[in-house]
Amino acid sequence: MTVRRDGHEEVRARLREAAGAYEPDRARMLARVERGMAGSAGRGAARPPVRGWVRVAGATAAVAGVLAAGGCTVAAVLRDPGPAHRTVAVPPAPMPAATPAPTASAPASPAAAPTGGGTAGPPPSAIPTPAAPVSPTGSARPPAAGRVEDGPLWSDGSVDPHSNAFWAQSNVTLKTAEPLTALTVRLRIARTPGVTSTGAWRSLPEDDFALSVDVRDGFLEYTWTLEEGRTVPAGTWVFAGQYDHARGGRDAGDDSYAATAATGTGSLSVAGDFAPRADGTD
Template sequence: MDEDLRERLRTAAASHRPDRARMLARIERGMAEEPPARRVRGPRAPMPWLRVVGATAAVCGVLTAGAFAVTSAGREEPAGGQRMAAGPASPTLTTPSPGRGGALPSKAGPLWSDGSLNPHGNAYWAQSEVTVRTSRPLAALTVELRIALNGGVATTGSWRSLPEQDFTVSAREEDGFLVYRWSLRPGRSVPAGTHTFAGQYNHAEGTRDAGRDDYTARARTATGPVAVGGGFGATR
């Protein structure tokens, strides 16, 4: 009996065909029987099918907003986007920048310095000298002499009183200045005493304005780094 009943149920289910036209007719009758809305002043109450569509749209909007929120929460910040600063970086020890000789003292620790013009210059040529005196040996030393590129300035050479093989030397134009740079080679040292570094150059005929010329000397002693600097006279 049970097997026969199950077989008849399967046969009935397989042969069933829904009457689409009848279903639509029942829906239309139900909508026609909707009680009329009371007349009120103001906007007309929405039709039943509009209420269905509106409710569906509202549900879809909520689902879409939720999906967007979840997606946005998991998205990484795009490359190049602005970020809040994590705080100031740890302070680092820096050496004085070239061209700031006027902001440095002429004497600091074991170092003393002076900038001067060699008296043997003439109306077309000059030699600017940086004198460095140290009361202790120096494990590192860099001397920079900057000559403003005014009045036809052009290098004609340089020299220093310390051994030539102990230094690397350069003379180049940088940011409107002729810059002479002497750097002590690794493994060498500067003895205590007075030492001279000189830069030579041509200039236009007459007196040249040296108000922007300056020098710096940065050194390292057994007790740490030290720097001195200064300028030259207003004219030469």
């Protein structure tokens, strides 16, 4: 392939040189035309002169045609063959992947499209319906018996926050604005499964009170009685009973407490339970 291309280049170079050196001899060619015309006139003088001029014109046209043909030939030889003579291997074009036929999309749900320029509302099944009021766990209720406050004496019952799944402590809190000359506090714990006493304490001096723990009528009872001649000063005091119970949460809804006291002006009594009250306390 390289040898053949070099040969073509050499031929084209020589033709270019020959074409550049070629100069047509117009005078010589015209002289030959005139000689031909003179000879024709001597041999056929009887012919009309018009035909002689026709021959001159034909000869001139023939010469011009020869010159034009020669120039076209040289130009064709000198023309660069270009990339048309080259053979290029082209890999076959890959077949286009089959395009899946479009699937029709599901029409929009009528409930999702607003009509008449309005805003689409929820489907009928999603419209909320008012639920029946549910009573919260441990709803407020009045004390089991009596009242939680009497004059200068106020009371409250609560399950200690340190209680756990096996053990609990119930607290009776008394707040007095005056000294008490007599006081008896009774704590009643319903005997739910596993309830047994594990102890009791109070924030006042131990020697000032007598303590008894009894089981009576399905309740575990703790009773603190102020000793004769002792006084409870004004302030806030706690009386607590401790007990085991079955594993898990224990319902203190049936537990209760009661206290009776005396001041220099009269007797007082308070009572309550261990359910949450309206003021947020137990």
